[in-house]
Amino acid sequence: MKRLLVAAVLAMGLAGMAHAAIDTYEFAKDGDRERFRELTKELRCPKCQNQDIADSNAPIAADLRKEIFRMLGEGKDNQQIIDFMVDRYGDFVRYKPALTGKTALLWFGPAGLLLAGVAVMAVILRRRRAAPSDGSDALSPEERQRLDQLLDTKTDD
Amino acid sequence: MKRWLMVVPLAEFLLVAVFLYRGLYLDPAELPSAMIGKPFPAFNLPSVQGDKTLTQADLLGKPALVNVWGTWCISCRVEHPVLNKLAEKGVVIYGINYKDDNAAALKWLAEFHNPYQLDIRDEEGNLGLNLGVYGAPETFFIDAKGVIRDKYVGVIDEVVWREQLAAKYQALVDEAKP
Numbered sequence: 399m400k401r402l403l404v405a406a407v408l409a410m411g412l413a414g415m416a417h418a419a420i421d422t423y424e425f426a427k428d429g430d431r432e433r434f435r436e437l438t439k440e441l442r443c444p445k446c447q448n449q450d451i452a453d454s455n456a457p458i459a460a461d462l463r464k465e466i467f468r469m470l471g472e473g474k475d476n477q478q479i480i481d482f483m484v485d486r487y488g489d490f491v492r493y494k495p496a497l498t499g500k501t502a503l504l505w506f507g508p509a510g511l512l513l514a515g516v517a518v519m520a521v522i523l524r525r526r527r528a529a530p531s532d533g534s535d536a537l538s539p540e541e542r543q544r545l546d547q548l549l550d551t552k553t554d555d
Numbered sequence: 556m557k558r559w560l561m562v563v564p565l566a567e568f569l570l571v572a573v574f575l576y577r578g579l580y581l582d583p584a585e586l587p588s589a590m591i592g593k594p595f596p597a598f599n600l601p602s603v604q605g606d607k608t609l610t611q612a613d614l615l616g617k618p619a620l621v622n623v624w625g626t627w628c629i630s631c632r633v634e635h636p637v638l639n640k641l642a643e644k645g646v647v648i649y650g651i652n653y654k655d656d657n658a659a660a661l662k663w664l665a666e667f668h669n670p671y672q673l674d675i676r677d678e679e680g681n682l683g684l685n686l687g688v689y690g691a692p693e694t695f696f697i698d699a700k701g702v703i704r705d706k707y708v709g710v711i712d713e714v715v716w717r718e719q720l721a722a723k724y725q726a727l728v729d730e731a732k733p
Contacts, residue, residue, distance in 0.1 A: 457654070486590065
């Protein structure tokens with residue numbers, strides 16, 4: 399029983415590994431494997447839009463992986479490979495788009511929204527703190543008397 | 556509490572609604588082509604019939620449609636009769652048989668008629684890659700100088716041709732006239 403459990407747990411680990419599309423590429427240099435992984439993670443599959451090309455089983459993703467492998471073999475650097483893809487498929491294929499006028503909103507939009515939120519919060523908090531707390535919200539004697547009356551009133555039913 | 560603050564949620568809602576409404580009519584599968592305005596990539600490939608070698612120079616001279624297709628592509632089959640009709644009307648169409656089995660391609664062309672003036676055999680998909688093709692059918696519009704001027708992804712049916720593409724092709728034809 400115990401052995402079976404261990405086997406099951408180990409198999410679960412395997413399931414995770416089988417997630418990415420599998421190619422058998424032999425890299426000339428060790429660093430290339432790492433770069434291949436980086437590049438295929440950063441480039442987006444043009445066909446299946448919410449997957450990177452490392453993860454996708456679409457034929458086009460396989461072609462692009464092959465192309466990246468070829469270019470790594472030719473000794474091209476990452477920027478050259480990314481430029482090659484962008485030339486053909488546009489900025490769309492990059493999960494980290496280059497910073498241009500068009501993509502500035504993407505890059506800075508979230509930070510801008512966050513800052514705006516912080517600013518609004520700061521203003522609200524400051525106003526609240528500056529609000530008079532000199533007892534003007536305390537009850538006047540008449541009000542207090544009325545409150546006591548109300549609280550003391552016993553319902554008969 | 557300031558009165559005008561009360562309209563803020565409404566304004567926000569309207570803004571989001573405008574974006575979402577617009578989003579309803581956007582097709583996220585449609586990518587802007589990075590190739591528009593660039594010359595047709597260089598290639599040197601055999602014809603599907605195997606009788607000659609074709610290069611990008613063979614595409615020069617006339618504005619044309621370059622249609623990327625394959626026998627494995629189901630929607631290409633839907634598109635094919637429309638291309639036949641266009642070819643009959645005198646539209647210049649070149650075909651790229653993309654990542655296909657050549658025998659199957661020959662059989663297809665014999666069976667369904669061949670609307671292409673040239674049949675480029677891109678078995679490895681290299682030309683397709685250089686064109687930024689990510690699925691078939693895709694159709695590129697090239698001018699007489701071989702510059703890619705437009706691209707349509709998906710099936711060209713008669714409505715699409717009439718309403719969107721005919722004018723584009725005509726503009727290229729007019730431009731080529733002296």
